[in-house]
Amino acid sequence: MAKQLQLNVNKGNKGGRRPGSGRKRVHSKGVAHRKRELVLQRTPVHVNFKYRASIRNKESLKLLKRAIVNARSHGLRILHFSMQSNHIHLILEAVNNEVLTKGMRSLTVTFAKGLNKGRVQIERYHLHVLKTFRETKNAIQYVLFNQHRHEKGIYTKIDGYSSLIHLKEGFKIVQHYAQRMKITIEIKRQERWDLDVGQSYLTRRGLELLI
Template sequence: MGKQLQLNVYKANKGGRRPGSGRKRVHSKGVAHRVRERVMRRTPLHINFKYRTLIRNKFCLRLLKRAILNARAHGLRVMHFSLQSNHVHLIIEAANNQVLTKGMRSLTVTFAKGLNKGRVQIERYHLHVLRGLRETKNAIQYVLFNQHKHEKGTYTRVDEYSSLLSLKENRKVIQHYAQRVKITIEIKRAEFWELEVGRSYLSRRGLELLT
């Protein structure tokens, strides 16, 4: 019986798998499709993702809250959020990578479908694992007071598009932050948002983690 011939698909002129083939990236470098870093319940996560359309409005705020509730049904603990002009910041907890994947898929799909504008999410969500108290505290303050960063020092009111006003002792957190950056922040009424409670790693540490 003769030797079986093998087809080399890498050197074919047309079709097949070959170096340089496939759709080229047409937008920013974004987040590469690599295996996500291992996550655990005791390592909070900072996540952000971008869109091609303006999302800082009341409709998108309600849509984001619905998406968060869907993600929580998959076990994802969304602790804090901030809705900016074209991107979303989240502080979350996940027991493992499977919970993270299912929860974030539910959240992003719900939000994108609710916008009803086609493929509006620019890239994969960016994930940063928070290690240690200082890094976690900085990330939470960055998310809760993110509007101050974008308004370049003119920020004088609590951002109603974040979860800040849902904190039980939000006035103390706000005053502490305002003294640190030397600005005055007026506290206005905003729609209440129910934060994660119970056996959460962050919620057990309370206010001292935020200030």
């Protein structure tokens, strides 16, 4: 009888692997967890990261500046930034990958906690090491004028959510850029906010090439 019962149980639908069973695999569209590029003191880095919430407002800008200051304590040097509707671009320098990791962790955690909206960061930050003058120049220009790209060529004013307005050379860069693009840009002076001075020759040279 016991043997017959065991046979009946095994003939049922329970147990064993079934098509479609188990936890579904999550396909992330974010940045893959592959090995980071090698970061050196002489090579600046372009970093960007996205958020689920809209972050382009004055309170978030103040929060980003606070997060940047905190990241400095870990040796990270933030040279340029721009804040868009749901993502942030940075040009920064670090002596090695360990400093980069600690500094970026400090920055992103401080910013996320300040937003007080739970888990808002969509993916790991994406980075690209800038190894040539041309790369550095193009990256700095991309970051400083990123909002103009989103506005599809409508250049009416300097983006107050970028570091351009805080640079000592900012107005020269704006004038040169406006003249080259044959456009008129409204310039409003704002309170200066100190950014880190780039240590790498590439970064300094890249900024000079914008003027």
